[in-house]
Amino acid sequence: MSLVINGVTKIYKEKNALDDIQLTFEKEKIYGLLGRNGAGKSTLLNIISNRAFPSRGSVNLDGEKVTDNEHALDNIYLMSEDNLFPSPLKVKDVFKLSEGFYGNFDWDLANHMIKAFDLDPKLKMRKLSTGYRSIAKLITALSVPCDYIFLDEPVLGLDANHRELFYQFLLETYEERPRTFVLSTHLIEEIANLLEEVIFIDHGKLIKQATVEDILGEGKTLTGPKDLVLAATENLHVLNIDLLGNQATAFVTGDLPAQLPGEIRLGPMNLQSYFVQLTKRNGEAK
């Protein structure tokens, strides 16, 4: 079982919002879908969940095209910033509607989360703060029976305690009932521990897909006197170099030379730094 994005292109106002995306989401894995603002993540998620249509290419679940395919779409859930529910609805009505639509709603989990987050299910969705609206949507997303759950900006407006609580619930429900989760967020460092694989999208293109382990293993920082750092990294794969006076920090991937000058300090690169360096734009510096 897998969800395959098959050469998906989306042309919008004569621009390629998505450009020939080829990608497979395997079953029972947790993915990070990472990209800058405007990179095309939400467009891709909308196409996967049949809220938008590709200009070319297709999305297939177990070989079946998902477009307008109710049977396939029953297995795909997208939590997104857009509010699809009529705003006078109460939180508990949203849960009931979701049960009606997808069946088999996990009320045990939902009630457990309602209590832990101190959410009042009798409140109307539109009365909730940004943070609590996210919480109500997260509870829905974790309680529906779908095998592919996509979470677009899941922790928007959540305070640090609530974010931590959500990450715990996600891991617990994943252990109890493994399914595929795809998290798209700008808070990269916080979710690095949760992810098995990371997909980077930039300017509508898939630019990298790798395990978190591989990325953390291959990324290094070299900091030291500018001349020495520039010389030492000349033949390496350099993502970027930050200059500060006579000092430089180079962000590199791949193998390093066996010997480095003693003045150069070698450091690890975390997932967020890796992302920032990989997707930095020309002229985007101070």
Add this chain to the structure above:
Amino acid sequence: MSLVINGVTKIYKEKNALDDIQLTFEKEKIYGLLGRNGAGKSTLLNIISNRAFPSRGSVNLDGEKVTDNEHALDNIYLMSEDNLFPSPLKVKDVFKLSEGFYGNFDWDLANHMIKAFDLDPKLKMRKLSTGYRSIAKLITALSVPCDYIFLDEPVLGLDANHRELFYQFLLETYEERPRTFVLSTHLIEEIANLLEEVIFIDHGKLIKQATVEDILGEGKTLTGPKDLVLAATENLHVLNIDLLGNQATAFVTGDLPAQLPGEIRLGPMNLQSYFVQLTKRNGEAK
């Protein structure tokens, strides 16, 4: 020169949204104002900037009450989630309006930031994404001549690269023209390096004010077998204990005993963990 919050209480629907807040913001310092969702941060910021009135107490700038005091309010700027500008306005018109109101707008800095963030100043505010709307507001906040700048959720919707760029601009403008910045955000760990002092608010009360250095110096984690950790921390100041099977992690502050059992690992506590443990609510656990 200083901004003094003098016993400010705000009663809202018969509840104390703020309860006798006593606090001084000194000149030319960078503060973090940290609290859970609903803790009272935005209410306090609205009172400081004359958008709301205290039920009791006052806010004084250099001894002058700020309430409806144009001269004092000229020196206080609040960037907040609420959009105070009429939505058909273009970004550049917002800058011009701010210049008209506060005078001495720093066009050099604004133009530098417009370029670095790749913001189109001819766009209407309401056409911008959440992230770019935050960027337009941040540029305004850093370019006005006020000595007290309050930033409520400054990086909402910004991707990791743009957040990093903003932190760099903040430090640079602070060095060039020192003034007081107060940052209120849920992304605590990212701003820990920027702050000199941190103010924690919970349930409308000031619960702690300290330098970041002191907090990082006093917070420790003790991890090991549950029985040993419970015994070792019995007479310590424990913020919280996380239990996981037979293992426990205790979050403690203050002095530790000279000797700890070898099975207990001692670790540092970062600012975000400190905050999470300090403000954890009863029953807020899985």
